[in-house]
Amino acid sequence: MKNEQGLLEGSIFKSLTMLAWPIIMANILQTAYQLIDTFWLGRLGANAVAAVSISFPILFLVLSLGAGLTLAGTVIVSQYKGASNQKMIDFSAGQTVALVLLVSTFLGVIGFLFARPLMVLIGAGPEILEDSVSYFQVSSWGFVFLFMFFVFQSLMRGIGNVLLPMYIVLGTVFLNLVLDPLFIFGYGSIPGYGVAGAAVASVITQGISAVVGLTILLGGKRGIRIKLKDMIPQWEWVKRLFSLGIPASLEQSSRAGAMTVMVMLVTSFGSNVVAAYGIGARILSLVIVPALGFAIATTTLVGQNIGAAKIKRAEKIGDLSSKIAFLD
Numbered sequence: 001m002k003n004e005q006g007l008l009e010g011s012i013f014k015s016l017t018m019l020a021w022p023i024i025m026a027n028i029l030q031t032a033y034q035l036i037d038t039f040w041l042g043r044l045g046a047n048a049v050a051a052v053s054i055s056f057p058i059l060f061l062v063l064s065l066g067a068g069l070t071l072a073g074t075v076i077v078s079q080y081k082g083a084s085n086q087k088m089i090d091f092s093a094g095q096t097v098a099l100v101l102l103v104s105t106f107l108g109v110i111g112f113l114f115a116r117p118l119m120v121l122i123g124a125g126p127e128i129l130e131d132s133v134s135y136f137q138v139s140s141w142g143f144v145f146l147f148m149f150f151v152f153q154s155l156m157r158g159i160g161n162v163l164l165p166m167y168i169v170l171g172t173v174f175l176n177l178v179l180d181p182l183f184i185f186g187y188g189s190i191p192g193y194g195v196a197g198a199a200v201a202s203v204i205t206q207g208i209s210a211v212v213g214l215t216i217l218l219g220g221k222r223g224i225r226i227k228l229k230d231m232i233p234q235w236e237w238v239k240r241l242f243s244l245g246i247p248a249s250l251e252q253s254s255r256a257g258a259m260t261v262m263v264m265l266v267t268s269f270g271s272n273v274v275a276a277y278g279i280g281a282r283i284l285s286l287v288i289v290p291a292l293g294f295a296i297a298t299t300t301l302v303g304q305n306i307g308a309a310k311i312k313r314a315e316k317i318g319d320l321s322s323k324i325a326f327l328d
Contacts, residue, residue, distance in 0.1 A: 006017070007160055007301055008082065012317050016297050016324070022162040024293030026153070029169045033176055034282050037198045040180045048269035051131035053278020054124050057263045059255035062064065062111055066103050066147050068249030070154035071097070071186050072160070072241045077158030077224070082307025087164065093155050094230025095237040104147035111140030118170065122260060123267030126322050128274075131195040138199035145206035152213030158298050159223045165170060168212055173203040179204055211321045294324050 007015050034056075041048040073096035080088040115136040116129075153165040173223075179201035186192030193200055215228045227318045259281070266277045298321040305314040 001133055002194070005107055007304050008310060008313075010300075012313070012320050015301055016294060016321065018119050018316070019124060019157075019160065019297035019300055020161055020290075020293040021295050023157065023168040024290055026162075026166040026169045027289045027292055029166070031174050031222055031282065033169075033202075036116055036177055036180055037096070037174070037202070038183050038282060041195060041198055044194060046272045046275040047128050048060050048131060049275035049278055051124075051128040052135055052198065053281070054102045054119065054122060054128065055132050055136045055139070056265055056278065056281070057256060057259040058118050058122060058136065061253060063146070063150075063227035063251050063258060064252035064256045066100060066107060067101050067150065067252055068102060068245035068247070069241055070147070070150045070245075071152060072096070072244035073100075074154040074296070074299050074301050075157040075244055076240070077155050078160075079307035081159045081223075082304035082310075085221070085307075086111055088222075089159065090220075090225050091230045092228065095234065096155065096227040096241060097214075097217070098153055098233050099238060099241055100147050100151045101144065102314050107147075108140045108143035111143060114139050115140065119274045123168025123264050125267065125271060128271050132198040135199045138196050138203060142206045145210040147205065148210035149213050152210070152217060155199065155224055156222065157296060158303065160300060160304065161194070162215070162297075163299075164222060164248040165213075168209050172209050175203055175208070176205045184260065194296045295320055297321075 007019070037052060038049055041052055048072070073093065075088055076092045076096070080086075080092060115133045119129060119132045119136060149168075156162065156165050180198055181187075182190060183193050183197030183200045184195075185197070215224050218225055263274070263277070266274050298317060301317050302314045305311075305317060
């Protein structure tokens with residue numbers, strides 16, 4: 001296709017921008033997702049916002065452990081895309097989906113079982129402990145769905161299809177806008193679950209996005225077709241994915257760890273301060289969205305050009321991306 005070929009030739013800045021803006025928009029929408037939760041939970045009071053705010057760093061820490069694996073999928077798939085090797089694109093995608101499915105299931109079980117000690121460890125006070133535990137436990141049920149959509153996003157981005165994930169995220173944001181008040185406050189025969197209701201709404205939207213993503217991957221009409229036989233884990237591929245993914249996971253986990261320490265310090269000032277900190281952190285997270293978008297776009301663009309044996313162009317992409325990140 002013309003756009004795909006353009007990633008391997010022509011203006012590097014244009015290619016980066018073309019890839020980056022849908023990723024930036026998707027990340028802004030995902031931040032809006034969290035702000036919607038905060039808006040409706042604010043109607044329950046500061047304790048409700050604090051219960052979610054205190055859970056967020058731990059959730060981010062758990063998610064960062066799997067995010068590296070999805071990034072590894074982007075790197076591998078982008079290289080095979082550059083080399084025009086469709087068979088290996090499909091195979092590596094199948095291996096990535098299978099491994100992320102196993103890891104997310106494990107993390108979901110651990111998160112559910114250890115929700116209470118984790119919340120106690122981070123400093124949840126008695127006024128928010130139960131709500132924070134219930135929110136974290138319900139959120140843990142959605143880890144598999146969340147990771148499955150993440151891996152779908154990463155694989156699509158690896159082949160340069162950055163618009164489709166953005167459209168799906170946009171749809172889930174609108175759906176969450178409706179489901180949040182429905183499950184937080186209840187309506188008719190649907191009971192209100194309070195703080196846990198925000199997690200219920202998120203799990204439903206995550207489940208829908210995961211099903212849509214996997215359906216697209218299984219259908220094979222958007223550049224990748226995964227087959228069940230390709231999802232049988234092979235040890236050499238598991239090692240390759242981990243070797244690429246662990247450094248990225250550690251890098252993101254360090255940020256999540258710093259956030260956790262900050263929340264532990266903030267909890268000593270009471271739930272009102274925790275709630276204010278949580279709202280501020282979500283708004284400030286918008287600051288890094290452009291840089292993150294260009295970083296992911298760089299991963300795809302460099303990977304495809306390396307796969308196409310255009311090493312000099314890949315080096316130029318890295319140089320330009322570094323300059324953009326510095327200015328950003």
